[in-house]
Amino acid sequence: MDGRDTRGNGEKDGWSTRAPRVSDALKRGVMVSVATWGGRRISGRICDKEPYGLLLDVENPEADVEGSTGYVFLPWTSVDQVSIQETVTRRVKYLRDG
Numbered sequence: 001m002d003g004r005d006t007r008g009n010g011e012k013d014g015w016s017t018r019a020p021r022v023s024d025a026l027k028r029g030v031m032v033s034v035a036t037w038g039g040r041r042i043s044g045r046i047c048d049k050e051p052y053g054l055l056l057d058v059e060n061p062e063a064d065v066e067g068s069t070g071y072v073f074l075p076w077t078s079v080d081q082v083s084i085q086e087t088v089t090r091r092v093k094y095l096r097d098g
Contacts, residue, residue: 033083
């Protein structure tokens with residue numbers, strides 16, 4: 001690869017500077033939907049993440065499923081996919097010389 005961005009208009013910095021980072025997408029307060037290897041789908045806001053898993057505040061009181069409210073810890077080994085419904089990208093301020 002020669003470092004050129006093949007998406008869009010070829011601007012190397014355009015897409016990559018706007019793309020969310022994992023640390024932004026999985027930070028506290030972000031709404032996610034998690035599909036587990038067991039076939040369950042659990043939605044909620046991220047409370048915390050660590051090398052062992054993800055802690056969610058589950059916000060579905062209408063569901064008739066055990067554990068549908070409160071906090072749920074999902075070990076990474078049980079997570080098939082995390083769908084991120086919103087992302088907050090970092091704001092970067094560029095300093096100019098002179």
